[in-house]
Amino acid sequence: MEGRLVKEFTKGLWEEIPPFRFVLGLCPTLACTTAVRDGIGMGLCLTFVLVCSNMLISLLRKVIPSQVRIPCFIVVVATFVIIVELVTQAYFYPLYMALGIFIPLIVVNCIPLGRAEAFASKNAVIYSLADGLGMGLGFTCSLTALAIFREIFGKGTLLYHHIMWSGFEPFAFLQKPPGAFVCLGLMLGIMNLIGSGEK
C-alpha cells in the first residue's frame, strides 16, 4: 500500500508532470509566469484546489450518479476555487491582483476536472490525496521553472531582487505573451530530449 501511495504521488512529479507530459492547464502556465512569485502562487492555489476536490470527490464517488457527475464535479471544484479566491484576496492581496482573472479560471483548468474524472472518481481517498498532491506540486514546479527563466532573463530579477550584472539588458520579449509560448515550447522540447535519452 505504501508503495502504491509513493507511486501515485511521484508520477505527478516527473512521469506525468503537467503541463509538460500532460499538455493540460496551459493558460495559467503561460499567463502567470512573468514573475517567480506569481508562478509559485498560482501553482499552490491549484494544488490546494486539486487536493481538496480530489479528496471530496473520492469521498462522494459512490453518491454521485453518473449522469450528473460532470456538473457535480464542476460545483465541487468551483467551491474550492472561490475559497482560494477569497483567501488570497484577504491575505495575499498583491498576489491576487497579479493573478487576476486566472484564479477564478482554475475552475475550467483541465487539471482538477481531469483528475476528478480520471482518478478521484475511481480511487480511494488516500490515493486521490497522493495523486492530487503530486500533480499539484508537479504543476507548481513546472510553473516555477518557467517563471525563473522568464523573470531572470526577461526582467533581470529573481523574486524582485536584481541579480544580473549592472549592464544587463533584459530580453523584454520573454515577458511578452509570445515569449511565453516560445519559452514553453523550447522547455517542452528539452524535456522530450531528456525523456528520450532515458529510454
Added chain:
Amino acid sequence: MRNILKLIVVLTAFCVGSAFSLAFVRQATKERIEYQKLKILVAPAVKAVFPSYDNDPILERIKVKLTEKEIINVFPAKKAGNLIGIAYEGIGSGHGGAVEVLIGIDLNGKILGIKIVKHGETPGIGTKATESVEFLNQFKGKGVGSKLAVGEDIEAVSGATETSAAITEAVRKAIEIFPKVKQEVG
C-alpha cells in the same frame, strides 16, 4: 420522471452545500478583504495628507452613516494614542467622471493636506491639476469657514479649469460634512 427528480435533488444538494460553506468563508474573510483593498488604494493617500502619525488608520477606520444609504469610511490618524486628525473622501464631478479626493483634517477643521485617489481626467490636460503640488497645497490651512471656490480663495491651474473646479468641489463637499463626521468620530 424519477430520473429528473434524482437530477434535481443531487445538483441542488451540491449547490446548496457549496453556497452554505462559501457563505461562511465569505463572512470570515470579508473584513480582511475590505482592509486589503483600502490599504492598496487609500493608504498611500493617507500617508500623503498627514504630516506624521503612528497608528494604522486603515485598520482603525470608522464607518460613518451620513444618511440611510450613504456610509463613508473615516480614517483616524493618531500619535501616541491621541487623535490628531481624520481623513475621508470627497467626490467632485470632473470631465471624465467622478474625481475622488482624500482630505486630511485636524480636529479644528483645518485642512492638513489633500490627495487625489481616483480620477478619469484627460492625461496631459486635466492631470495638470491633479498632479500640481502648488495647486493642491493651496488647500492647506483652509477649512471650516473658508469659501473654497475657484476664482475666490482657490486659483485654478490654467488649462485645467474644469478639473480644478472638480477638485475644489470635492474638498468643499467634504468640509461641509465635517461637523457631522467629527461628532460621530467623537
Added chain:
Amino acid sequence: MEVLKATIYPVLVMGGLAVIYALGLGIAARIFYVYVDPRIAEVEEFLGGANCGGCGYAGCSDCAAAIVEGKAPVNACVAVGADKWEAIAKILGVSVEAGEKQVAMIMCRGSKDKAKRKFQYMGIEDCRAALLAGGGDKECQYGCLGLGTCVKNCPFGALSMGEDGLPKVDKDKCTGCGTCTRVCPRGIPKLVPVSLKIAVICSSHDTPPVVKKICEVGCQGCGICKKVCPEKAITIENSLAVVDPSKCTLCGKCFEKCPTGAIQQILPA
C-alpha cells in the same frame, strides 16, 4: 439578522439556480430524446476502428449507422474480413453478399537502378512535397517517386519501403482500405482483387520512344502482347497495355514476348 441574510441569500439563490437548471436539463432530455439504435454500437464493434474512410463514410461510427439503416451493405467495411461481415449480418439478420477481398498493388517497377532520374532530390521525405519540386526527380512523370508517403499513411502497416526504392505490399496485412491510393500524388497503388493472376505493372502513358529512353522496365505500349494474345484479352489504351482478366487463360505468350517484362504473372506470395 445581517449574518442570517448573508447565509440564506446565497443558499437560496444557488439552490434556486440548481433546481431550475436541473429541471431544464431533465425536461430537455425528454423533449430532445433521440432514439439511438443499440445495434449501431454493436455493429461498430466489428468494424476496423481505424477511421480509414475506405467505406466512403466519415468514420467508423458513421459507417455503422449507415449499415444499420441499410444504406450500406454489411460488407461495407473493407478493413475487416468475411468473419466480421458475417457477425454484422447476424446482428441485422441478413446474409452477406459475397465480395472479394481487394489488396493494393504498386503499379510501377521503376526501381532506383531501372528508371532514370532528372536530378538528385534532397528535400522533405514526402512524395507530395517532392512533386512540388520540378514535378519530382524521376524522368517518368507517371512513376513511383519512392519517398514512401503511402507507407507512412497506411493505417494497417501493410506497406514497407523496399531496398530498390519501391513500396512493397504485405497482402495479409492489407485490407484494401484504399488510403494509399488516395494519398499517392500519382495514384500508383491500385486496388485489385486478391486472386488477380496477371497485370501490367506500369502506369506510364508515355509513347514507346519516350519510355525506351527513360525506363528499362516500363510498358511502352508497343502492342506486341496484343498481337500474340490468342484470346484477344489485351488492348492498348493510351500507350499502356490493359489485360482483361476474365478473358485471359494464362497461356503465358505475352510474358515471353514483352520486351521489358512489364506484363507479369502474379505469383502467390
Added chain:
Amino acid sequence: MMEQQVWTFSDYIMLVVSGVLVNNILLIRFLGNCPFLGVSKKMDTAVGMTFGVIFVLTCTGPITWFVEHYLLEKFDIVYLETLAFILTIAVFVQLVEMAIKKISPGLYRGLGIYLPLITTNCCILGTCFYNIRFKFGFIPTIVFSFASALGFGLALIIMAGIRERFHYARIPKCFQDTSIGLITAGLIGLSFFAFAGLAK
C-alpha cells in the same frame, strides 16, 4: 473603453477590432490554450471548433451578464460569480448539445463532438468575466463576446493551416507536435503585436 455611458457605432467597431486583433483572446490574453493546441492539428476540426465557440460564447456572454446583474448583484453575493457562471455555461452547453442532436443530426455530426470540450474552454468563462470587469452594458457584452470568439477562431484557423504543413517539414524529434506548436503560436502572437495601437 470602460464605464462608457453612450456607445457610438465607431466605438463598437473599435471594440471588435480590439477583441479580434489587438487583444486576441488566445495569443495575447492567454485564454483557451488547451483546445487551441488540441484541435489545431487539422483544418476540419479547427473550423468545427470555431463555429462551436462563436455560437456558445455569443449566447453565454449575455446570459451570464443577466445572471450577474439581476441575480448576484441584487442579493449581494457577487463572490459566487465563478460558481454561478460555470454552472450556467455547463448547463447551456449540455442543452444545446441535446437540442442539436434532435433537430439537426447533420450539424451534430459536424459540431456535436466539440461541444463537451467547449464547457471547459477557458475563453468562454474568461470572456464572461471580462464582460463584467470592463463594466460593459448589455449590447457591448454581446459585441465583445462575439469579437472574442471570432478572435479565437481566427487564431485557431491560422494555426491549423500552419500545422497541416508540419507533415512536410523536418522537425527534430524532440520538438515534434506540441513543442513546435507552442513555438509557432508564439510567432503568430508576435505578428499579432503589430496590431497594438490600432485600438485600446
